[in-house]
Amino acid sequence: MTAKAQLKALADYCRDHSIAFISDEIYHGLTFAGEETTALEVADDAVVINSFSKYYCMTGWRIGWMVLPEGRVRAFERIAQSLYISPPELSQIAAEAALGAHEELDGYKRAYAANRALLLERLPQIGFSIASPMDGAFYAYADVSRFTNDSMAFARRMLAEIDVAATPGFDFDPVEGHRTMRFSYAGAATEMEEAMNRIARWLA
Numbered sequence: 668m669t670a671k672a673q674l675k676a677l678a679d680y681c682r683d684h685s686i687a688f689i690s691d692e693i694y695h696g697l698t699f700a701g702e703e704t705t706a707l708e709v710a711d712d713a714v715v716i717n718s719f720s721k722y723y724c725m726t727g728w729r730i731g732w733m734v735l736p737e738g739r740v741r742a743f744e745r746i747a748q749s750l751y752i753s754p755p756e757l758s759q760i761a762a763e764a765a766l767g768a769h770e771e772l773d774g775y776k777r778a779y780a781a782n783r784a785l786l787l788e789r790l791p792q793i794g795f796s797i798a799s800p801m802d803g804a805f806y807a808y809a810d811v812s813r814f815t816n817d818s819m820a821f822a823r824r825m826l827a828e829i830d831v832a833a834t835p836g837f838d839f840d841p842v843e844g845h846r847t848m849r850f851s852y853a854g855a856a857t858e859m860e861e862a863m864n865r866i867a868r869w870l871a
Contacts, residue, residue, distance in 0.1 A: 668701050668702075668703065668800075670704070671702060671704040674690075674709050678706060678710035682710070688706065688710055688712065688714065689713070689714045690705070690706035690715050694722070694803050694804040695717060696721075700802040700803075701803075703803070714736070717731055717734075719762050722776070728758045728762070730754045779805045782852035783801055786801075786850060787801060787807070789867070790863075793870060794870060795809035795810060795813070796809065797810075805851060805852050806849050808836070808839070808848075809848055809849075809850060817845055818836050818844060818847060819837060819845075821835070821848070822834065822835045822848060829865040829869045834849040
């Protein structure tokens, strides 16, 4: 998560150096600590990218939206028309319905928050320190260097030996990713508890 003051500083820098300011806000709505803001609060010329995949629980439906300065709309329309014409009609209908489902969606968010609390407690107990603040989204980014210096091989072993999947840090950090892993906590609470128990027994 980026706080409003830091987001404004970034927007100002982009404007001063004639750089297009594009803000990926795909996890908007899934904030658990700190403030939640949007680039549109600090920059009229920002390009904002968002999706129904995360907060709206529509992963795989391949539908999202962009907010653009009016002068850029037609150029982006031409690119979109060349790439995909339009999202499927069914996805559009489902997305419209999702916009009115905040009560149910906030229930999922509360479940994520409970899973987040579990991983914040259990991962350090197991020996994985938290490598990045878990302020938003639904992932824990953990330092696993106490057990390995090769997170790719470690992830393969963990999957093969105890059926627990996590993502090696190389996808997010080509320099230090060999010692980090990302754990999703978007599953059911029972799955999160079982995964932590399996890892703890495996490394004991």
